[in-house]
Every structure is written in structure tokens, then in C-alpha cells.
Amino acid sequence: MEHIPQDHPRAESLRIRQKIIDGLHHNMVVEAGLIAHGRGEAFDYLIGEKTNQNAIDTMKIAVAMLLTANHPILSINGNVAALCSEDMVKLSEITRAQLEINLFYGKPGRIEAITNELRSAGATDILGTRPFEESIINDLSSNRRYVDPNGIKLADVVLVPLEDGDRTEALKKEGKVVITIDLNPLSRTAQQADVTIVDNIIRVIPKMCEIAQTYKEQIEHHRLSLQDLEMQISKFSNTMNLERSLQIISTYLESKVMCDKN
Ligand code: PTJ
Numbered sequence: 001m002e003h004i005p006q007d008h009p010r011a012e013s014l015r016i017r018q019k020i021i022d023g024l025h026h027n028m029v030v031e032a033g034l035i036a037h038g039r040g041e042a043f044d045y046l047i048g049e050k051t052n053q054n055a056i057d058t059m060k061i062a063v064a065m066l067l068t069a070n071h072p073i074l075s076i077n078g079n080v081a082a083l084c085s086e087d088m089v090k091l092s093e094i095t096r097a098q099l100e101i102n103l104f105y106g107k108p109g110r111i112e113a114i115t116n117e118l119r120s121a122g123a124t125d126i127l128g129t130r131p132f133e134e135s136i137i138n139d140l141s142s143n144r145r146y147v148d149p150n151g152i153k154l155a156d157v158v159l160v161p162l163e164d165g166d167r168t169e170a171l172k173k174e175g176k177v178v179i180t181i182d183l184n185p186l187s188r189t190a191q192q193a194d195v196t197i198v199d200n201i202i203r204v205i206p207k208m209c210e211i212a213q214t215y216k217e218q219i220e221h222h223r224l225s226l227q228d229l230e231m232q233i234s235k236f237s238n239t240m241n242l243e244r245s246l247q248i249i250s251t252y253l254e255s256k257v258m259c260d261k262n
Contacts, residue, residue, distance in 0.1 A: 017037065020082050021034070028114050028117060029082050033077075033078050047199070048252050049200070054198075055199040055204070056207065058236075058241050061232060062159070065233060071154050071155045073098055073099075073155040074100070074159045075100055075160045077102065077104065080161050080201065083201055085118050090209050098151060099123055099127065101114050115129050127148040132147060132148055137167070138174065140170040142167070144166070156175075158179070159181075161182070163180055165188040167189075168180065178195075179195040180193040183200060191242065193238065195236070196238055
């Protein structure tokens with residue numbers, strides 16, 4: 001790993017970038033994953049590289065959906081594994097949503113490398129650990145169509161972070177509720193998902209763990225019910241969420257223009 005000076009003004013961003021580079025060297029991330037990360041970084045600048053209240057409100061809906069689902073799945077690709085395996089394992093444990101490896105680029109050895117990473121992060125039960133030629137998502141031509149017959153194929157709610165765009169529509173056609181995490185509110189996935197968290201996955205997953213833990217404790221102490229969560233979900237509009245996300249970007253840019261003028 002490259003040495004990143006603590007006092008570098010962009011040390012945190014460089015550390016995150018290094019995780020993706022290390023992921024590439026360990027055969028988890030593909031070259032296109034570096035480009036995807038760069039696009040994410042650019043959009044992160046436009047929200048001031050911090051989590052806003054709209055993103056937190058959307059995370060609460062996502063957690064509510066995972067907790068009220070019958071068969072929730074957290075889909076893992078190369079970038080997700082490199083950036084936040086430990087937090088994904090933790091979220092899986094708190095919400096009882098299973099982890100499934102599902103990749104766009106079917107390069108040899110990647111599934112094994114990601115499985116090892118998830119195992120080192122504490123995962124014991126991982127789906128999608130081999131290609132399932134017999135279990136497919138209809139209307140999807142990419143490698144992502146091969147899914148675990150006990151995972152995404154049966155799921156009612158699927159979290160598909162850092163998605164390339166073709167799968168959300170196909171999953172929705174199969175009647176699944178799709179949650180995504182995407183810093184670009186204009187991407188096809190962001191526009192088509194049922195719930196789009198417009199924030200950096202690095203910040204999102206730890207926050208979702210915190211929210212899920214709080215909800216679970218409140219449920220245990222009868223201060224919150226699954227019906228309350230279902231009520232919250234029914235009031236959510238992803239169109240409004242995306243409009244607010246674009247507004248946040250616009251306000252942030254305007255504030256920068258004002259700063260330059262003063
Ligand atoms: O590992 P594989 O083979 O499944 O491939 C994974 C990638 C990411 C390469 C593949 O899904 C892909 O090409 O994705 P795209 O089309 O580049 O889309 C990724 C989306 O995630 C883009 O809209 C980015 O803005 C967004 N993104 C990138 N990094 C982050 C992010 N969103 C949130 N947090 C990030 N750190």
C-alpha cells in the first residue's frame with residue numbers, strides 16, 4: 001500500500017482511492033471499477049463530500065425495507081467488496097439480509113477473491129459463490145443475469161449499490177423492490193430504483209448499520225413496530241428524493257459561486 005501522509009489535505013479521499021487500487025491488485029475490482037470510482041468521486045464533490053439529511057432520511061427507508069422484507073439480499077460487486085466488506089457483513093448481521101456476490105465482469109478468480117475478502121471480514125454465509133447457469137434474471141443480457149437460486153432469485157428486496165444500470169429494470173420486472181446507493185442522481189439505476197441513496201457508500205453503510213441497530217432495539221422494547229416502518233415506507237417518494245438530491249447539488253454549487261464573488 002502506498003504511503004499517504006496524514007496531513008495531506010485530501011488524505012481521506014486518497015485512502016479510499018487506495019482501497020480500490022488494492023482491490024484491483026487483489027483481483028476483486030476490475031479496471032472499469034477505477035473509472036466508476038472516479039465518477040463517484042466527482043459527484044461526491046458536488047454534495048460537499050458529506051452526508052446530508054435527505055440521504056439520512058432515505059437510508060431510514062432503506063433500512064425499514066430490509067427489516068420488513070421476507071427475503072432481503074445485499075448484492076456485492078468488486079468495488080463494494082474493496083470499499084466496505086466489513087460494514088456490509090455487519091449490515092447483513094443486523095438486518096438478517098444475506099450477502100450475494102453478483103458481478104458485471106465475469107473475470108476468472110474474482111468470485112473467489114471477493115469470497116475470501118468477505119470471509120476475512122467475518123461473513124459465514126455467502127451466496128453467489130459459483131456461477132449459476134440455471135438460475136437467471138430474465139430480460140438481462142449481462143453476466144449479472146446469473147443469480148443464486150436461493151438468493152436474488154427468491155428475494156423480495158435487493159440492495160444493489162454502485163450498479164451499472166441494466167439490472168435495476170430487470171429486477172423490478174421480476175417484482176423485486178430495488179434499493180440502490182449511487183452518488184449520481186441522474187444515473188439510470190438512480191432513476192429507476194425504488195429507493196436511491198445519493199451518498200458515498202463509504203459513509204452510507206456504517207450509518208445504515210447504526211439506524212438498523214437503533215430500529216431493532218426500539219422494536220425489541222416495543223417502541224417501534226413493523227407496521228410503523230411499513231407506514232414510513234408507504235409515505236416515501238423516490239421522485240421527490242431525487243429532486244431534493246439535485247437541489248442539494250444546485251444549492252452547493254450556488255454557494256461556491258457566491259463564495260468566489262465575495
Ligand atoms: O464488480 P463488477 O464487475 O460488478 O463491476 C462494478 C462496476 C462498478 C465496475 C460496474 O457496476 C459499473 O461499471 O458501474 P457504473 O456504470 O460505472 O456505475 C457505478 C455508479 O456508482 C456510478 O453512477 C457512480 O457515480 C457510482 N459510484 C461510484 N463510486 C461510488 C458511487 N456511488 C456511491 N459511492 C461510491 N463510492
